[in-house]
Amino acid sequence: MILNRRLFIGTTLAAGAALSAPMVLGQAKPRVVVIGGGAGGATVARYLAKDSAGALDVTLVEANPIYTTCFFSNLYLGGFVEFESLQHGYDKMAGGGVTLINDMATGVDRAAKTVTLAGGQVLPYDRLVLSPGIDFKEGSVPGWSAETHAEIMPHAYKAGPQTQLLKAMVESMPEGGTFAMVAPPNPYRCPPGPYERISMIAHVLKQKNPTSKILILDPKDKYSKQALFEEGWGRHYDGMVEWIGPDFGGNAVEVRPDTMEVVIDGEVQKVDCCNVIPGQMAGKIAQIAGVTDDSGWAPVHPDSMKSKADENVFVLGDSSAQGDMPKSGFAANSQAKVASMTIRAELTGSRAFPAKYTNTCWSLIAPEDGVKVGASYEPTPEKIASVDSFISETGEDAALRKATYEESLGWYAGITADMFG
Amino acid sequence: MRPLPLLVFGLAIATASALAAEEIGDAAQGEAHFKRQCSACHQIGEGAVNRVGPRLNGVFGRRAGALEDYKYSKPMARMGSDGLTWTLETLDAYIENPKVLVSGTRMSYRGLDDPNARADLLAYMREWSDKPRDIPEAEPTALGTDHMVDPTILAIKGDPAYGEYLSSECTTCHQVDGSDQGIPAVTGWPAEDFVVAMHAYREKLRPHPVMQMMAGRLSDDEIAALAAYFETLD
Numbered sequence: 001m002i003l004n005r006r007l008f009i010g011t012t013l014a015a016g017a018a019l020s021a022p023m024v025l026g027q028a029k030p031r032v033v034v035i036g037g038g039a040g041g042a043t044v045a046r047y048l049a050k051d052s053a054g055a056l057d058v059t060l061v062e063a064n065p066i067y068t069t070c071f072f073s074n075l076y077l078g079g080f081v082e083f084e085s086l087q088h089g090y091d092k093m094a095g096g097g098v099t100l101i102n103d104m105a106t107g108v109d110r111a112a113k114t115v116t117l118a119g120g121q122v123l124p125y126d127r128l129v130l131s132p133g134i135d136f137k138e139g140s141v142p143g144w145s146a147e148t149h150a151e152i153m154p155h156a157y158k159a160g161p162q163t164q165l166l167k168a169m170v171e172s173m174p175e176g177g178t179f180a181m182v183a184p185p186n187p188y189r190c191p192p193g194p195y196e197r198i199s200m201i202a203h204v205l206k207q208k209n210p211t212s213k214i215l216i217l218d219p220k221d222k223y224s225k226q227a228l229f230e231e232g233w234g235r236h237y238d239g240m241v242e243w244i245g246p247d248f249g250g251n252a253v254e255v256r257p258d259t260m261e262v263v264i265d266g267e268v269q270k271v272d273c274c275n276v277i278p279g280q281m282a283g284k285i286a287q288i289a290g291v292t293d294d295s296g297w298a299p300v301h302p303d304s305m306k307s308k309a310d311e312n313v314f315v316l317g318d319s320s321a322q323g324d325m326p327k328s329g330f331a332a333n334s335q336a337k338v339a340s341m342t343i344r345a346e347l348t349g350s351r352a353f354p355a356k357y358t359n360t361c362w363s364l365i366a367p368e369d370g371v372k373v374g375a376s377y378e379p380t381p382e383k384i385a386s387v388d389s390f391i392s393e394t395g396e397d398a399a400l401r402k403a404t405y406e407e408s409l410g411w412y413a414g415i416t417a418d419m420f421g
Numbered sequence: 422m423r424p425l426p427l428l429v430f431g432l433a434i435a436t437a438s439a440l441a442a443e444e445i446g447d448a449a450q451g452e453a454h455f456k457r458q459c460s461a462c463h464q465i466g467e468g469a470v471n472r473v474g475p476r477l478n479g480v481f482g483r484r485a486g487a488l489e490d491y492k493y494s495k496p497m498a499r500m501g502s503d504g505l506t507w508t509l510e511t512l513d514a515y516i517e518n519p520k521v522l523v524s525g526t527r528m529s530y531r532g533l534d535d536p537n538a539r540a541d542l543l544a545y546m547r548e549w550s551d552k553p554r555d556i557p558e559a560e561p562t563a564l565g566t567d568h569m570v571d572p573t574i575l576a577i578k579g580d581p582a583y584g585e586y587l588s589s590e591c592t593t594c595h596q597v598d599g600s601d602q603g604i605p606a607v608t609g610w611p612a613e614d615f616v617v618a619m620h621a622y623r624e625k626l627r628p629h630p631v632m633q634m635m636a637g638r639l640s641d642d643e644i645a646a647l648a649a650y651f652e653t654l655d
Contacts, residue, residue: 047589186554223556351580353586358593375557375561385562388561388638389553390634403603414592414596415593417597
């Protein structure tokens with residue numbers, strides 16, 4: 001083995017694992033418990049089982065028997081895909097050597113290395129992977145609470161019934177009505193997501209309710225793909241979309257669900273449909289497990305996704321403080337592969353390689369008008385860092401935008417097969 | 422202790438260190454440089470405004486001469502129209518000697534000779550531009566591994582397990598079952614065809630920014646490992 005500085009700084013864990021003997025446990029296989037069956041959790045569970053050829057005991061804990069992807073849910077809002085196409089079951093994964101438990105994890109005892117489920121079961125682990133997505137910061141949008149108001153002003157930022165509710169509300173707006181979105185502060189799941197959602201809603205309203213108006217109330221002075229979205233909204237939805245950034249009150253917003261009003265820097269605006277996307281933090285079980293810090297997210301080692309709080313715990317996807325990577329399904333799936341490789345190396349002595357990460361986000365602006373942004377990432381001693389990126393450009397021709405959209409369809413089929421088998 | 426910088430900037434494309442992804446520099450040192458060298462004319466950070474020189478928040482990824490509320494010199498404005506964008510490479514060249522990029526610039530600064538000092542300064546300045554976490558298209562914050570020369574990568578030559586790990590990056594988009602919907606299939610290709618295609622992406626002969634980026638991070642041996650792996654799938 002060639003020893004050089006990189007092995008000491010970046011990959012000591014992996015190199016160390018490759019050199020050490022696999023765990024000796026008598027009859028029992030090493031046990032990995034994964035909490036969360038989304039882009040991070042499903043991918044890691046599937047890869048651990050598939051690549052270890054039965055050497056590991058892999059259990060996936062997921063509360064929902066059917067998973068609804070948040071990615072592409074905007075396309076359902078726009079009428080481009082059916083709701084059922086967003087839904088995926090876990091049968092192929094169960095057939096692939098993963099023990100699936102449909103329950104909610106309610107406790108983690110990291111000293112005892114056990115997970116407790118709502119139904120009472122206690123699962124021991126040698127390694128734990130947390131991939132629980134996001135939860136909402138209470139009080140992030142004054143006047144709105146997830147528990148009380150999600151049925152009146154939906155967030156639709158966890159896919160499922162909330163998505164269907166939002167679509168129904170948009171489609172039943174009165175003629176000439178006002179749709180408002182309260183956009184989230186950084187960092188949040190899916191940077192271009194809210195703006196793709198606006199595009200999809202504009203598409204629906206342009207057909208069904210062309211005199212209606214769309215307001216975006218944004219605490220951020222800039223967002224991903226902004227030039228592309230602005231170009232697209234001007235071209236396709238002329239005059240319908242108004243973005244109100246922090247300079248004009250976008251960061252001083254209060255909502256009144258009972259009277260269907262929003263207050264923008266003191267000015268009251270009546271709304272007919274309101275999508276509140278609040279500030280976010282790591283999914284609750286990560287907070288409970290004690291792997292998050294004051295930021296609300298879980299710090300991880302950049303070359304392995306291992307929690308900085310506990311060497312037996314890994315955190316993937318949205319919940320992690322993942323350096324330069326945006327919070328996305330693509331990123332979670334990418335991180336899961338690094339984690340799977342690291343865990344297998346530690347538990348079975350398999351090879352571990354330098355970590356690489358990638359992300360690409362596609363957004364649909366209008367029929368056959370798709371754009372994308374992406375980057376590649378590598379770990380530095382300090383964080384997962386962006387080393388190269390690309391983005392669609394304004395003024396691209398229709399053929400390229402159509403090809404970009406069709407690529408996204410291919411990606412969705414690819415990633416869901418990669419996640420669920 | 423700061424790692425030895427093995428970075429050589431200049432007008433040419435910066436080549437990354439052969440020893441893994443490197444941070445741009447030491448931002449704490451860079452702040453000290455900024456205070457000594459730049460702050461007479463420029464502000465950066467919380468509440469920065471235009472002074473003699475434009476504010477430098479958000480400069481990474483910005484077109485030269487782009488701030489609407491600052492009156493640039495004609496040569497600088499012209500460079501902007503010509504397409505000059507501030508990146509790690511162009512900023513490094515400019516700070517080394519402004520006249521290299523913008524003859525007739527109003528920035529009367531002799532230049533910073535020491536590449537280490539420039540790297541530290543750029544690392545500090547980078548902190549005040551868009552975060553890739555929030556704006557994925559933002560300029561890089563580190564220098565990627567050069568896969569052609571990284572000894573760790575070269576040591577894995579011909580390792581089939583490595584080919585399979587590399588392939589996991591591909592299968593998010595390219596389906597292992599060979600479907601061809603919107604994204605071409607990569608299974609069952611003769612290895613040689615796969616190799617020449619990937620090389621063409623790496624040389625940027627074939628268009629497609631995602632594939633150019635993906636191929637750009639692969640050494641010849643890595644491409645060969647992938648070709649061998651995908652040839653076996655049908």
